[in-house]
Amino acid sequence: MWIYLCSALVAALPLVAFTVKRLSPYLWADILYIGDLVRILLKFAWRRRRSVFFALDRFLEQTVTRPDKPFVVFENDVYTFASTDRTSNRVANALLAHPGYTAGDAVALFMPNEPAFIFTWLALAKLGSPVALLNYNIRTKSLLHCFNCSKARVLIAAAGLKEAVEDVLPSLQEQGVLVLLMVQSCDTPGIQSFSDKVDQASDAAIPCSLRAHITYKSPAVYIYTSGTTGLPKAAVVNQNRLLIALAVLSANGVSSSDVIYLNLPLYHTAGFIIGFIGSIETGSTIILKRKFSASQFWDDCRKYNVTVVQYIGEVMRYLCSTPKKENDKDHQVRLAIGNGIRGEIWREFLDRFGNIQVKEFYASTEGNVGFVNYAGKIGALGRVNFVHRILFPYSLVKYDTERDEVIRGADGLCIEAPKGDTGLLVSKITNIAPFVGYAQNEDQTERKRLRDVFKKGDLYFNSGDLMRIDKDNFIYFQDRVGDTFRWKGENVATTEVSDILTLTDCLKEANVYGVQVPGHEGRIGMAAVTVKEGAQFDGSKIYNHVVSYLPAYARPRFIRIKDVVELTGTFKQMKVKLVEENFDPGRIQDPLYILDDKHKSYIPLTAQIHSSIITGSTKL
Incomplete structure (x- = not known):
């Protein structure tokens, strides 16, 4: 009897499996x-039960278990876990010996992607110092603002950024800031060389007592994100959040045998937390690049036997735009982790470069909710399920894009968007999913808090992102609200760009917004401006001005001259119609200009130039 019963069950298994797959195709995923x-939660809880365990402690564990394993490979240099540990000790001891620094002081790190960035951060972690990760593209006003947000007492800069530091040196000296440059010698008064001190310092281990004051709520790093107020905001990433982030790569199937290609900026969340901190957790080898290069990408992957790559949407598009080669699929890359890839680019990437698993995810530096597209549905940024929603309560609420505010019912509460409709992503602020906010910016911190959402007195995080959930529970990014747009993988704050444009002699007002360009991710900058009375638009002067004050991704590519900048009843600049009209000279009667690096000027945007942009002949 039992034999027949077992045989019947075995025979029925394929039918059961087929039925489950038809009715719930993503159940196993x-x-x-x-x-x-x-x-992940169990590992996090176990680590929290110990007296202290931070990201640094995981690195120190790796130096014991795999001391001779390559940790960072940079150009022709290889640094093992043990040698990285020793070098970071030298940096820490050199700092300790300096009279201008005390263990625990906040320090700003102003460096591009290079091993010194990693050594210095580890050194500061050993000394119990929170670290501000400054974008090495920022200059003057923005640089000073970002530095001051962290209340740093020390600035450590790369050799190649000496001129940028000199531009703000008088202000730093007024504040009594210790300025260190990674060079052997420096003749600029007020800037001290640091590389020579590091070379002479001891590599003895740093006493744990120097970081005894650190708790899980202590800030670990400040990572900057652009906002609607103009200047970047310093998102506080505390030790607890960094500890949670340790599990990101391991949760995506990355192990110590993997080789990770890190070409995204280390000052960004993706490069720092997923690439660097994630590799500390897994014990993987990092192939560190100064910057992304589409032409070198796959040659590097083959050269270093890379198995895991990171991306943002633009990276994938650039790779797909390179000339096709016979060896496009000749590599060992098995996994790509990132966010912002469009569905059509995703398909093209897989078709051209082979069977690579793409793990698209959604998260923000300061946010308290994230999603992972673990099922691999092309075009989606994640998948939602009941367990995730129990742990991290979130919702999509109706949003009025014209009024730039959530829609509330007669009871004053938000209205949940029906499945399939676009809504604003909000996430409940809880002990498990906290929102720490921005350093020295309570106003912007409060703006990200949304109160009285589904009941009086509740508190949610306002992501600022419009999403849509389909019938299969996949979630899709739709658009951003507010005045920030994204170009070249960077958030651009329109108010900051407007302020800088109006510093010129000839411009009175500037309304900055992002417009879409066929074949490109995100939106490129455009400005509708008015010219001061008695002045003339000077393309060369404005070009030199924006190049001096703004990084390349934030410079308005198009300028539209208007008689007046239109305002709403609440004195907000009107952007909707401007965005719709785009940069088409066939639709716009106003004078139009385009930034031209060859002529180092803003030149008239002709129908011919417009056509070449639309067809892809002219690259932006």
Whole structure:
């Protein structure tokens, strides 16, 4: 009897499996993801039970278990876990010996992607110092603002950024800031060389007592994100958040045998937390690049036997835009982790470069909710399920894009957007999902808090992102609200660009916004401006001005001359119609100009130039 019963059950298994797959095709993926989620939470809880355990402690564990394993490979240099540990000790001891620094002082790091960035951050972690990760593209006003947000007492800069430091040196000296440059010698008064001190310092281990004051709520790093107020905001990433982030790569199937290609900026969340901190957790080898290069990408992957790559949407598009080669699929890359890839680019990437698993995710530096597209649905940024929603309560609420505010019912509460409709992503602020906010900016911190959402007195985080959830529970990014747009993988704050434009002699007002360009991710900068009475538009002067004050991704590519900048009843600049009209000279009667690096000027935007941009002949 039992034999017949067992035989019947075995025979029925294929039918059961087929039925489950038809009725719930993503069930197995859901089960595996929930298992990963539970494993992450258990690991986090176990680590929190210890007296102290931070990201640094995981690195120190790796130096014991795999001291001779390559940790960072940069150009022709290889640094093992042990040699990285010793070098960071020298940096820390050199700082300790300096009279201008005390263990625990906040320090600003102003460096591009290079090993010194990693050594210095580890050194500062050993000394218990929170670190502000400054974008090495910023200059003057923005640089000073970002530095001051962190209340740093020390600035450590790369050799190649000496001129940028000299531009703000008088202000730093007024504040009594210690300025260190990674060079052997420096003849600029007020800037001290630091590389020579590091070379002479001891590599003895740093006493744990120097970081005894650190708690899980202590700030670990400040990572900057652009906002609607104009200047960047310093998102506080505390030790607790960094500890949670340790599990990101391991949760995506990355192990110590993997080789990770890190070409995204280390001052960004993606490069720092996923690439660097994630590799500390897994014990993986990092192939560190100064910057992304589409032409070198796959040659590097083959040269270093890379197995895991990171991306943002633009990276994938650039790779797909390179000339096709016979060896496009000749590599060992098995996994790509990132965010912002469009569905059509995703398909093209897989078709051209082979069977690479793409793990698209959604998260923000300061946010308290994230999603992972663990099922691999092309075009989606994640998948939602009941377990995730229990742990991290979130919702999509109706949003009025014209009024730039959530829609509330007669009871004053928000209205949940129906499945399939676009809504603003909000996430409940809880002990498990906290929102720490921005350093020295309570006003902007409060703006990201949304109160009385579904009941009086509740508190949610306002992501500022419009999303849509389909019938299969996949979530899709739709657009950003407010005045920030994204170009070249960077957030651009329109108010900051407007302020800088109006510093010129000839411009009175500037309304900055992002417009779409066919074949490009995000939106490129455009400005509708008015000219001061009695002045003339000077393309060369404005070009030199924006190049001096703004990084390349934030410079308005198009300028439109108007008689007046239109305002709403609440004195907000009107952008909707301007965005719709784009940069088409066939639709716009106003004078139009385009930034031209060859002529170092803003030159008239003709129908011919417009056509070449639309067809892709002219690259932006």
